[in-house]
Structures are given as structure tokens and as C-alpha cells.
Amino acid sequence: MGYTVAQKIIKAHLLSGEMRVGEEIGLRIDQTLTQDATGTMAYLQFEAMGVKRVKTELSVAYVDHNTLQSGFENADDHRYLQTVTRKHGIRFSRPGNGICHQVHLERFARPGKTLIGSDSHTPTAGGMGMLGMGAGGLDVAVAMGGGAYYITMPKIIKIQLNGSLPDYVGAKDVILEILRILGVKGGVGAIIEYTGDGVKTLSVPQRATITNMGAELGATSSIFPSDEMTLAFLRAQNRADDYVELSADADAEYDEEYVVDLSKLQPLTACPHSPDNVKPVSQLTGMKIHQVCIGSCTNSSMQDMLTVATMLKGKTVHPDVSLSISPGSKQVYTMLAECGALADLINAGARILECACGPCIGMGFSPQSAGVSLRTFNRNFLARSGTADAQVYLVSPETAAASALTGVFTDPTTLGKAPKIVLPDRFTINDNCIEMPISEDLVDTVSVERGPNIKPIPVGKTPCETLACELILKVGDHITTDHIMPAGTKILPYRSNVPKLSEFCFTVCDAEFPKRAREKGGGVIMGGVNYGQGSSREHAALVPLYLGVQAVVAKSFARIHVANLINFGIVPLTLACADDYEKFAQGDGLRIENFREAVAKATETWLINDRTGERAKVLLPFTKRQRAILLAGGCLQYTKNQG
Numbered sequence: 001m002g003y004t005v006a007q008k009i010i011k012a013h014l015l016s017g018e019m020r021v022g023e024e025i026g027l028r029i030d031q032t033l034t035q036d037a038t039g040t041m042a043y044l045q046f047e048a049m050g051v052k053r054v055k056t057e058l059s060v061a062y063v064d065h066n067t068l069q070s071g072f073e074n075a076d077d078h079r080y081l082q083t084v085t086r087k088h089g090i091r092f093s094r095p096g097n098g099i100c101h102q103v104h105l106e107r108f109a110r111p112g113k114t115l116i117g118s119d120s121h122t123p124t125a126g127g128m129g130m131l132g133m134g135a136g137g138l139d140v141a142v143a144m145g146g147g148a149y150y151i152t153m154p155k156i157i158k159i160q161l162n163g164s165l166p167d168y169v170g171a172k173d174v175i176l177e178i179l180r181i182l183g184v185k186g187g188v189g190a191i192i193e194y195t196g197d198g199v200k201t202l203s204v205p206q207r208a209t210i211t212n213m214g215a216e217l218g219a220t221s222s223i224f225p226s227d228e229m230t231l232a233f234l235r236a237q238n239r240a241d242d243y244v245e246l247s248a249d250a251d252a253e254y255d256e257e258y259v260v261d262l263s264k265l266q267p268l269t270a271c272p273h274s275p276d277n278v279k280p281v282s283q284l285t286g287m288k289i290h291q292v293c294i295g296s297c298t299n300s301s302m303q304d305m306l307t308v309a310t311m312l313k314g315k316t317v318h319p320d321v322s323l324s325i326s327p328g329s330k331q332v333y334t335m336l337a338e339c340g341a342l343a344d345l346i347n348a349g350a351r352i353l354e355c356a357c358g359p360c361i362g363m364g365f366s367p368q369s370a371g372v373s374l375r376t377f378n379r380n381f382l383a384r385s386g387t388a389d390a391q392v393y394l395v396s397p398e399t400a401a402a403s404a405l406t407g408v409f410t411d412p413t414t415l416g417k418a419p420k421i422v423l424p425d426r427f428t429i430n431d432n433c434i435e436m437p438i439s440e441d442l443v444d445t446v447s448v449e450r451g452p453n454i455k456p457i458p459v460g461k462t463p464c465e466t467l468a469c470e471l472i473l474k475v476g477d478h479i480t481t482d483h484i485m486p487a488g489t490k491i492l493p494y495r496s497n498v499p500k501l502s503e504f505c506f507t508v509c510d511a512e513f514p515k516r517a518r519e520k521g522g523g524v525i526m527g528g529v530n531y532g533q534g535s536s537r538e539h540a541a542l543v544p545l546y547l548g549v550q551a552v553v554a555k556s557f558a559r560i561h562v563a564n565l566i567n568f569g570i571v572p573l574t575l576a577c578a579d580d581y582e583k584f585a586q587g588d589g590l591r592i593e594n595f596r597e598a599v600a601k602a603t604e605t606w607l608i609n610d611r612t613g614e615r616a617k618v619l620l621p622f623t624k625r626q627r628a629i630l631l632a633g634g635c636l637q638y639t640k641n642q643g
């Protein structure tokens, strides 16, 4: 039997386990990336491991999330990142150089290699035929130290793309269509692999838009083959030497298959508050809008920006609309300036923001009260924009630009023939804002600068003999990490200050939660399906740990989050029967006899409701490695114990 692209990369990087779907495998990691909002924790943990220099082929630290410096905190963290990376052999991409996934695609991603990043959208590199996966910061730290990255061997979902996109229909519409079909947990436990004639018609940045939002499917990764288009992109980046051809064998087998005819697609939008709440733009035509934001790691390439600039050229943004544009990288920004497109954007009335995540993570540009905001981003979770009652719709750059001009939801295909976008053969290359680490013999001359915002990381505990505590929070289905540990301008600066961060934990769902958790001395949280979807932020585990959370019970968990819980010694318990969720109410006393033993043996056990006497079977399907981590009180202690 032949192999798919993803299977070939996995096979070439397999360190442990067998490539049988559902089994735990350990992978050798060639490259890592971090961003600033998760990076401080990752490097604090890397330092705690005592490894002197990274052991990967390439590791890069980006500063792109916390760039709004309204106090000393973010600037201090940037300084820490700059000095710690210098010392340990990691490249440092300065603030202003761009969004991690966009810059990585341009300058470092390589077909056939593996990449993990402390950011859930790391699969963006799949647009280049690279196996990119989002991970918690601790897992990235371990990989930087030369350790394996463990995943469950995924099934492979084939998506065959036929035909080519009609005018004004973008790559964003392709992934929105797939989200419509599969939903936000349709990719859980899977790698999404793209094949078919339609692939040839999509450029690397278009492919990267599609693989980027595979994160919203819950997928482990998404990947395209590496072909002529890949070579063209690498050549334009002066990196033709990084090219290798990569395609699936003709007799490769897939676990599920779908066909998407690109030529039949229409502009789509994900309605509030979930990326899979997809409708055709034509159904919303005429609806009044207040804000448009163009950018983010999903849609900030030169191709996207030129499309928008061409559509806005010589026109004026509607007076009732505020339009922000964040180019994805310094390279994109520079080229927009060089070709004059930047002037077209400015002249049309766009508000140009720096090359960073910006509004995507609620770093400024929050919409007005109950405002309708059209964003080319990848997530529209409740309150993520910073305005609790805002209505965020995810759209393509084409729909965003068309609507920014009219002030109402506008289907761009009604505009007639789309202008042809011609990208230059050679991009403007200047890596002057990517700082190289200091050579090994000079390492002792570097001192790592730590600002007062950097507080110690909470340490996990080994599970107690009998779990006996209160159900301190009960939440519903599809709880995102933005619910658990919200972001935004006020909160993000405390990503390296867990005690302060804990004041905001779960406040999107329940303003009293942090206070209650502290008063009760911790307890258990209960959730529904897909608990912890979204971001890779390990703070969604670290902060509950700090607040004394010992276990989370849910109908099912999202991949990265469950790994983060285990890494910090919080025991994830899966309800064997989803209906048993109804047997528990917030405030109930809970008990699991012989809890520690159940963790040690990974045996199913009973969760008892002390108030009603009812019980529910819970599953603990941990691998040998995961059991050892939980018993050690978390991955850091486990790694230290291993020497």
C-alpha cells in the first residue's frame, strides 16, 4: 500500500510507536516556532530543563501578538524573548517583522519537514507541504531540547479539489465550505490532505489560507503536496534550494474522502459565533455593517493585500465603516509600498495597522456596541474581538473589500469581472529584522533580561488518593480556550504572570469563577463536547492549575488542550455516556475513590455525585507516557525525572 503526503513525512520522522490510527507516535521535530503570547512560558520552561542550545534544525521566536504596549509588561516580555533566544540558539523575529505563520511560510517553511509551534495555526505551513502542528509551549520546549513530539496517529481525510475558483471567490471560501461540511470537530484526530486537479490552480499563499483554518476543524494538521507552485513560491523567496517534490502515491489509502468543486463555490461567511456557522454571503446581502478588518495569519499575504488594494483603488471606504488593514509581514508591507498599492489603500481611507495579529486577538480595533464586523480572520468566538455583544462574520478579502465600500454585506461576485492580480516573480527579501543567535562560544556574554511581570510557573501535583472536591464550574459544548483564558488588550500582557492572569479565568462564562475557585481551594470543572477547542494557549491549563483545578470532566476534548491539561497535571476525564452530564450540577460534591490508582492504571472508574448518590462512568484512556506525566505532577517534573 502506498502512502499519502502526511504519512510519508510521519514515516520519515517516526521515533516511536506504529503508524496505526489511534496509536500514540513520537515524532522527530525539525523546526519549532513560538510567538510572544505563548513564547515566554515556552522559554521559561526550556530554561527550567537546563538545555543549553536548541537541538532542532531551526527554531524561531516571533513577536506578533502582544505588540500594543500600553504598559511595561509586553515590552519587558519582548526583551526577555530577545535575550533568551540569543543565548539558546534561536532566531528572533522582531516586533514589526510580521505574523509568525506568514513570516515562517515566506522565509523558513520547507516541504517534507516537521514543524511544531506554540500556536494553533502552525498548520499554515502545510500550504508548503510541511507537516506543521500546533502544540502547547511545554511541548515546544521539549522539542527544542531534542525530545520527540507525541501525537495520536491521525486518520487521513482526503479532500479532492476539482476545477478552479470563479472570479471573486477566494481560498477563504474553500475552507469555509469545508467547515460547512465538516464542522468545528470534523477534523479531530485527522490530517486533512488536499489532492486533485484544483490544487494546481492554487498558489502557496492560497493553500496556506486553507491549511491555516484547518485548525478550526480541530484537525491535527492540514497539508498540500509540494509541486510546481511550491517551487515558484520558493523561487520568488530566493529559496529554490529548499524545494523537494512531494505527492501522495497513486495507491495511497484514505480514511475519509470528500470532493469540492472549486468552480461551483460562491462567497461564504461564518456567522457569529463559530467558524462553522457558514452561510452564503448572498443570503446576507444588504445587511448593515460597521467595521471591516483585513489581515491575520489567514489572509494577509501579498496576494490578499493586492486583491484588496486593486478593489479599493480610486474609491472611498463607506463613511459608516471603519476599515483596518494589517499586512502579514514586513515583506508584504514593503512590497505594497514599493508597488504603490499601499497608497491606494491609504487613499481609500483604510486605517493601516502594523504587521501583527492586532484585532484578531482583540489587540485593539474592538467594534462598537453590537457592531457588525466583517473580518478576514479565522475565529469569531464570542467576545474575542473585545466587544462582548459584537457580531463577527468571517469572510474572504474579496467580500471584505466589496462590503467596506458599500457599507453593507456585499457579494463580490456581483461586481462583474475581477481584476487580474499579478504577483512579482521575485519578492523583496530583507531578513534584517530576524536576529541570529549568538555563537556558542560567546553565550556567557549574554544575560537574560527578566522584567517584573515574569512570575514563577505554577507546579502541578501528583493526583491524590481519593478525589473529593466540588464541581466549581459546569459549562456547555464547544468551550473554547478564549472562554477559559480570554485574551485582548487588558489580559494578554499578563501571559507571563499567572497569578494576575487568574483574575480573568472563565470570566466570559462566569464573572465569579476566579473568586469562587480561590475560596473553594479549587475543584473540578465539567464541560460538554470538544472542550478546549481553539488556541494552543497552555494558560488555559496553567491558570486553572493555579486556581486548584484537579480534573476536568467533559464529553470530549480538543487535541491540543487535552495535551496541555496532562502536561500540567490536570486529569482529563471523559464521560463514557454523554447523557451522564445531566447527573451533575454546579456546586455538587464529587468523589472518585482510588483516583490515583485509576490514573496509574488508566482504568475506567466511577465519578460519584455526593449530593444525589448518582454515579457516572469516566474514561481515562492515557498512554503509558501520559500516565507517567500525570503521576509526576506534569511534564516538567517528568522530563526532569527522566534526566
Ligand code: MIC
Pocket (backbone or CB within 6 Å): 037, 038, 065, 118, 119, 120, 121, 134, 361, 379, 487, 534, 535, 536, 537
Ligand atoms: C489565537 O489565534 O487564538 C492565538 C492567540 O494565536 C492562540 C495562541 C495564544 O493564545 O497565544 C492560538 O491560536 O494558539
Ligand code: SF4
Pocket (backbone or CB within 6 Å): 065, 099, 119, 121, 296, 297, 298, 356, 357, 360, 361, 377, 378
Ligand atoms: Fe495571530 Fe490571529 Fe493568527 Fe492567532 S489566529 S496567530 S491571533 S493572526
